[in-house]
Amino acid sequence: MDKNPRILLAAGGTGGHVYPAIAIADALKKEQAETEILFVGTRDHMEWQAVPKAGYDIRNVWISGFHRRFTLKNLLFPVKLMTSIVQSLRILSSYKPHVVVSCGGYVAGPVGWVAGKKGIPIVIQEQNSFPGVTNRLLAKFATKIFTAFKEADRYLPEDKTEITGNPTRATLTGADRSKALQSFGFDESKPVLLVMGGSGGAKTINEAMKANIEQLHNSAGLQVIWQCGARYYDELSTEVNEKELENLRLTAFLDNMAEAYAAADLVISRAGASSCSELMLTGKPSVLVPSPNVAGDHQTQNAKAMVDAGASKLLEDTAMKETMTELVEQLIFDQENLKRMNQAALNLAKPDAAKLIAKEILEIAKSKL
Incomplete structure (x- = not known):
């Protein structure tokens, strides 16, 4: 038996x-x-x-x-x-x-x-x-x-x-922020933006980041973790000069997700269900960019649930390149609003x-x- x-x-x-x-x-x-x-x-x-x-x-x-x-x-x-x-x-x-x-x-x-x-x-x-x-x-x-x-x-x-x-994943929470910043070679004096395109990467997000990275890094003074996906990494690593952007960490995939979330003040992400659930669990304020190429437009529905709760802002895929920098700067330096978004995300978590x-x-x- x-x-x-x-x-x-x-x-x-x-x-x-x-x-x-x-x-x-x-x-x-x-x-x-x-x-x-x-x-x-x-x-x-x-x-x-x-x-x-x-x-x-x-x-x-x-x-x-x-x-x-x-x-x-x-x-x-x-x-x-x-x-x-x-x-x-x-x-x-x-x-x-x-x-x-x-x-x-x-x-x-x-x-x-x-x-x-x-x-x-x-x-x-x-x-x-x-x-x-x-x-x-x-x-x-x-x-x-x-x-x-x-x-x-x-x-x-x-x-x-x-x-x-x-x-x-239970392993996503509990990472120490100071140690997380150290693991990326960052310090606590500048905000951290985490950009994710999902496990396969996201072409629109990558193109918008490529167009805006110098402004985000140099003008806004942000520290940036950019997970671009394996299929885009080789091309982007030749097109984006990391040597001149000392506070940029361009990577195909993030093995240390707990540290990435712990270090981030704001996250830009697709609105896949698992990504949304992780943002809720970690309480991360986010800008969600729903993919237009999914069945039933379910990513928009996922994003709207988080926007309605006050945990996220929605950014249209087609408008991302032109409007992302302004929205990021508006959010990432507003500590009171980030705290409200953090609490709203945690309230949604299961x-x-x-x-x-x-x-x-x-x-x-x-x-x-």
């Missing part, structure tokens, strides 16, 4: 799917240390590095998205789909999980579908106000669906949903989301032991 719960987490593609899954895995281990955990992802996406770095095993499934407009890659899709279903069947048959958790991304599709057909309980964690296509398809199989936004209920079976907020989700997953698993 099984003694330890075995949980399989399927999440892939972006940090918005992967980091909530890792947060759930950490919470499962904290609730019950002997819980066995396995991730499923794809070799060519960020989970292949992030999951082992977090201390968990991961298996590969060969799958990608289907492009709405015709591309040659679409010709491979049926082959990938059949291969991914066979791979998912092998993984599930050998690992025998008591619960499969879908945090979204293409990889969760075949894994969740096979799990549903085999009668394995499925738990969905949906990060956005407009659920992704994978989680919408898997909803009919789900035992339980955890959401972060009430708006998501419109697209999911309402009798299965529970609003918990998004799971966030720090126990991962713990609540982990407890319910283990309850479902115990019924199968």
